[in-house]
Amino acid sequence: MIRSSRIILLFLVLCSLNCQGSPPTSNAIESMTKEATEEGLVSITSDARPPLTNVSISPVLQPKESIPPQFTYILRNRQGKVCARVSLGVEYVVRENKKKYYFNINPSLTRATGYCGVSESLLSLDFDGGNLQFVFKKEGSFSYVNTIKGHLKPAPPCKNCKNKTYIGVMDHEKLFKATNGLSFKCNTETTLILADFFRVKLVPLQIQAFDLNNGAFGKEVECWADYNRRMIPIILGAVAAAVCLIAILTYLLVRERRGQGYEQL
Known part of the structure; x- marks a missing residue:
């Protein structure tokens, strides 16, 4: 009886080991990493700043205009190489009931996401209640921004105002065009009309995607x-x-x- 119990116990142990299986080999890990890299998806980083919290904060529209804080947003591929770099301050301008309202993007509550490609990259500045997306294109010896999309869902600006989402896009454009390896810079206010009631101001602006030497901006195109x-x-x-x-x-x-x-x- 004791011998039978020992045999049964040994059998159960062997079954348990087979069910658990072996951990993935280094070749399998490398294969998975390669597949993820080929997708072009990236995680992002900018300069050091406080981590985002899980508390949802709706954008609050302001009745008066103010200078938006400037920040440098960086997008890296999975190898850590910078594929896009943008330095700017962002102000949304909306028109509601024949009045203008303003919202400045807060860098400490904004994260940069997107993907890096050979001839196309996307940089999205995401925050609670909205985002601003730049689609970069590389064409021959030049690169430019092909599409800019804006999305903003603010808290109602007044007691009797309803919740409203503002969406706008500029597509099939050749904005901020520069020779590969150079950055586009503009200290003058740049206003982009995304929709009749929705605009975005970029003050000041320096932008570059593709061919960044050591992750730094190239020579400036004025x-x-x-x-x-x-x-x-x-x-x-x-x-x-x-x-x-x-x-x-x-x-x-x-x-x-x-x-x-x-x-x-």
Whole structure:
């Protein structure tokens, strides 16, 4: 009887070991990692900041405009290489009941997500109650933002106002175009009309996807607005200097002719 019990106990132990199976081998782990990498999905990081909480905070619209806080958002692939970098401040502008309301994205409550691709990448700035998405395209020797989508679901701006979700998109565009390896920069306010009642302001802006050297911005491509702001004072100064020079030369010429006339008399 005792011998039979021992045999049964040994049989149960062997069954238990077979059912548990062996842990995955290193080859299996590498295979799973490779499959995940080929999908292009990434997890994201920006500069150090407090972790997001699980408390849902609805965006609160403000009646007055203010300067949005600037922050640098970074998107990395699974190998840790930076594939997109954006430095900006974001302000949403909505129109409701013929009034304008404003909401600034808070970097400490925002996370960057998306994916990295060879010719297309997506960077999404996500926060409770909305997001802002940039779709980057690489075409030949240039890269640009092809699509910008905005989504905002704020708390009602007034007691009698209803809950409303604002959604807008700019698609099939070639925004912030730059040669590969260079970044696009604009210190002047950039306003994008996502819908008739929904706009987004980016102040200031520096953006680049693909071909980032050591994760840093490449040489800057200046936007036309900044170029005009820088060149117009120079042009006006040159025109003013030319007018003064012409006036001086005219005065000297007239004076010289008058002197010659007096000598003849």
